[in-house]
Amino acid sequence: MSRGFVKEDDQEEVPMVPPRADLPAGVTxxxxxxxxxxxxxxxxxxxxxxxxxxxxxxxxxxxxxxxxxxxxxxxxxxxxxxxxVHLNIQPKDEVRFGAFVTLKIGTTNKIEKYQITGVDEADISKGKISFVSPIAKLLTNKKVGEKVTLKLAKEYRLFEVMDIAYGQK
Incomplete structure (x- = not known):
């Protein structure tokens, strides 16, 4: 039937729903x-x-x-x-999914703590970062004492792994 014969009031409005957190194609x-x-x-x-x-x-x-x-x-x-991913089976001495990681930033004494989580759980205000984020990717498989460098827009930032835990923090 031609659209000319359909009343405007009968048109079903398509809902605009924001997408969920981005999970790259092919990523578990x-x-x-x-x-x-x-x-x-x-x-x-x-x-x-x-x-x-x-x-x-x-x-x-x-x-x-x-x-x-x-x-x-x-x-x-x-x-x-x-x-x-059950956190109790993760290797305790390496940063993996679910880890609570304590990081020293650069040469300062500034300490930050993050948990590496799923994309839907990530919330930087709560110290939760997605496992697909650049910093989480750099930290994965690292051990206490190891350092990683994150390239930012205008600088490089050095992080040192100070502690790894898988319990609630």
């Missing part, structure tokens, strides 16, 4: 146990939100429902592709 979706728990909690909240939709306007309800369903579809895809 590693998550920590806490990361998997956060993904499943997010799914539960979205399902509850969908069930609680209560609006008098049917068009608004349909748009909100489409938006939630689109978010659920992206989330389900991420959950299905997730591979949980």
């Amino acid at each position: 979706n590693y998550v920590t146990p806490k990361g998997m728990e956060a993904l499943t909690d997010e799914k539960t909240l979205l399902i509850k939100e969908r069930e609680a939709l209560d609006t008098a306007n049917e068009n608004e309800r349909r748009i909100a429902l489409n938006h939630i369903n689109a978010k659920l579809q992206l989330l389900n895809t991420r959950i299905l592709s997730a591979k949980v």
Whole structure:
């Protein structure tokens, strides 16, 4: 049927859903146990939100429902592709996925602590960096005392591994 015979009001609005954190094509979706728990909690909240939709306007309800369903579809895809990495089996003397790493920056006495996590868990404000980030890639397989150099836009920054742990910090 020609689009000329379709009323404007009958057009289904396509929801604009922001993409999830970038996971490069072909890269395994590693998550920590806490990361998997956060993904499943997010799914539960979205399902509850969908069930609680209560609006008098049917068009608004349909748009909100489409938006939630689109978010659920992206989330389900991420959950299905997730591979949980149990931290208790990681080598204790090397930086690997899930490690809490204490770093000395350059020649200063400034210390920073990060956990290497999955892309959905990463949150720099909480000290969590994605395993696909440049610094995490440089740190992987390093041991206490080893140094790595990260090339930034206008400088190079030196990091020294001071401590590696896999327990909660």
